[in-house]
Amino acid sequence: MVKKRKSILLITSTVMTASIFNFSTFVPVQAATLDNTVAPIIPITGDFDGDCKSDIAVKTKDGRWLIDYSSNGFNGWDVFEYGCGSTTAHPAPADYDGDGKTDIAVKTDDGRWLIDYSSNGFNGWDFTKSGIGGTACHPVPADYDGDGKADLAVKTDDGQGSWLIDSSSNGLSSSNVWDFNQSQYGGSTSHAVPADYDGDKKADLAVKTDDGRWLIDYSSNGFKGWEFTKTGIGDVTYHPMPADYDGDGKADLSVRATDGRWLIDYAKNDYGCWDYTKVVERAATSYGYSILNIYTSAVPVSADYDGDGKADLAVKTYDGK
Numbered sequence: 001m002v003k004k005r006k007s008i009l010l011i012t013s014t015v016m017t018a019s020i021f022n023f024s025t026f027v028p029v030q031a032a033t034l035d036n037t038v039a040p041i042i043p044i045t046g047d048f049d050g051d052c053k054s055d056i057a058v059k060t061k062d063g064r065w066l067i068d069y070s071s072n073g074f075n076g077w078d079v080f081e082y083g084c085g086s087t088t089a090h091p092a093p094a095d096y097d098g099d100g101k102t103d104i105a106v107k108t109d110d111g112r113w114l115i116d117y118s119s120n121g122f123n124g125w126d127f128t129k130s131g132i133g134g135t136a137c138h139p140v141p142a143d144y145d146g147d148g149k150a151d152l153a154v155k156t157d158d159g160q161g162s163w164l165i166d167s168s169s170n171g172l173s174s175s176n177v178w179d180f181n182q183s184q185y186g187g188s189t190s191h192a193v194p195a196d197y198d199g200d201k202k203a204d205l206a207v208k209t210d211d212g213r214w215l216i217d218y219s220s221n222g223f224k225g226w227e228f229t230k231t232g233i234g235d236v237t238y239h240p241m242p243a244d245y246d247g248d249g250k251a252d253l254s255v256r257a258t259d260g261r262w263l264i265d266y267a268k269n270d271y272g273c274w275d276y277t278k279v280v281e282r283a284a285t286s287y288g289y290s291i292l293n294i295y296t297s298a299v300p301v302s303a304d305y306d307g308d309g310k311a312d313l314a315v316k317t318y319d320g321k
């Protein structure tokens with residue numbers, strides 16, 4: 001088999017210059033969290049070494065989890081964790097033990113959630129929750145209760161779509177027990193994009209729909225149904241990538257179009273029109289750059305890679321075909 005190279009294109013939040021990180025041997029993907037595509041390689045964002053800068057990571061279809069720590073520079077994989085599940089195990093990274101480092105975790109199609117806590121080293125599963133549900137149940141871990149630890153949560157595609165949360169604050173349950181279970185959050189065309197949009201340090205329930213709407217149920221007044229709607233977000237080809245791009249403590253609405261445009265609607269001036277619209281991606285040709293239009297299959301992986309408190313625009317892509 002011919003080996004292929006992948007790269008991650010990073011555009012910093014401050015200067016908008018591009019850096020290219022070349023790694024080895026992988027093929028392109030669709031983000032499994034955005035649709036039901038079974039991906040051979042899934043890009044992952046998280047701060048696994050706890051230096052407040054996002055690391056570069058992927059999960060492979062043969063069950064490896066590879067991490068390149070930011071703390072020693074992006075210079076190759078620092079962690080090779082094996083046995084993390086095949087294409088039926090979907091990444092669900094988050095800081096479940098509250099030590100400030102992202103933990104390795106997956107949710108499987110046979111309804112299990114497995115976590116390898118960072119606090120005792122990445123050395124195998126420490127926690128298993130079972131009976132969660134199959135392929136229509138998407139993992140959406142986040143800190144919904146604001147105790148500093150990620151909560152287990154799924155958003156389902158069935159019926160009107162439900163959101164289920166097992167809060168960390170009263171301990172995670174190893175069986176199908178939920179502290180919050182509510183429907184009317186949208187079916188298979190509503191893709192979960194939880195984040196802290198109102199800035200109260202608790203994740204809010206949110207979806208981006210295939211017909212171009214962004215809906216939010218804020219945490220600050222309790223979860224009780226959609227309170228915010230923005231339309232004109234773009235169709236199914238516009239990938240949502242909410243993050244705090246301006247560093248004000250509130251998540252901003254953002255989508256990346258397949259033509260390389262990024263659109264951001266900042267929270268600080270209230271959500272309204274797009275504040276930022278630009279083609280910021282450029283393709284790497286050796287060590288030079290040329291204007292992009294080839295990254296149609298790239299997956300947005302925005303995160304704070306340089307640790308300035310602002311999310312950076314980034315995509316995972318690949319060289320070759």
Ligand SMILES: [Ca+2]
Pocket residue numbers: 046047048049050051052053054055069070071
């Ligand atoms: Ca890091």
Ligand SMILES: [Ca+2]
Pocket residue numbers: 094095096097098099100101102103117118119
């Ligand atoms: Ca952790």
Ligand SMILES: [Ca+2]
Pocket residue numbers: 142143144145146147148149150151167168169
């Ligand atoms: Ca929590």
Ligand SMILES: [Ca+2]
Pocket residue numbers: 195196197198199200201202203204218219220
């Ligand atoms: Ca919130």
